[in-house]
Amino acid sequence: MLKTQYRMHPEISIFPSKEFYGGSLEDGETVKRVRPWHSHRCFGPFYFFDIDGAETRPSGSGSWVNEEEIEFIVLMYHKLATYYPELRASPQVAVISPYSYQVKLLRQHFRATFGDQSDQIVDINTVDGFQVTKPYAAFFSDANLQKMQVDLAQQKRDLKKAQTMNAVHDEMTKMESTIVNNPEENAGDMQDYGMDDDGGGGFDDD
Template sequence: MLGPAVESETRRAWHIYSCFGSFCFFDLHERKESRSWENVDEAEFVVLMYHKLLARFVELKSSSQIAIISPYRSQVSLFRDKFKDAFGEDSKKFVDINTVDGFQGREKDVAIFSCVRASKDKGIGFVADSRRMNVGITRARSSVWVVGSASTLRKDEHWKNLIESAEKRNLIECRKEDCSL
């Protein structure tokens, strides 16, 4: 629970929607990975989420306010391509897309963390590094949204704790259609 001063300073208009609150974990479930450092489902979901967010809150159309963070360069490249396809050449002006390492020491109002790993048969790679996890989920001034496979990430103690906390607080969205505006 946040203190009253922190809560009032970080509250934003988009928090009226549970899926756009101060924290939400979007569980996209397991899938077969074509490459373990790239997740097309997550990239397409984040583009859709961004589009829905901007449909209601046009003031967020600025790279100074939204970050998309992933531990893998390949996923960052995929995001940049998907955003360019969806929003044109100027998309890099709307959202700041970078790796965890490239985002260290920076903040945005909204940080969307794409975990990538989503296979029950494989490990979670360096997403298991608690320092990278910490950087990925602490870059937001008001909202952090994590997109990943809960069942895959539960293999790691830190991710398991985060997911269980989200479940207890009813902050897990399990299907793309759950976040309707």
């Protein structure tokens, strides 16, 4: 099981640590860095915004969009880049969404607002298409909150199953190691479980 994580700020990791690791997950020193914009609550390491918008599904598309969410993200990026212009030097800000149509509209709105150079200063992509980079700031646009809640609940169940299986595997490994390292002490236990001293089955021949 994971002991120390090196990818999330402590304000982000506190939830998975409590929910999935019983509060035992530790934070590496490299993720504790405080950025200048963290002094603003809305640009802190972790913050939720409740947008008064509605998700829609474009005709002929299986994707979802939320235009109010898009407009809000454009506004928030504008404020962030105005306060901290160094973030406009390169793609140090990411905008991520699970839905391809939402990404398409996000790119269109950013180009219309900031010009074609927005492609070079903001990395806008789907969750699957996002590259393994470390942006200084990221906006996540879920577009469809209800489906996201269902997906998160399923992932939570899957993770708990995986943790249970890992725990069982670890316990079995410990038991096997104990038997191998102390064969005489565990001979009685082996016979109790229907096993001979040689490891074979303890059933009598007919």
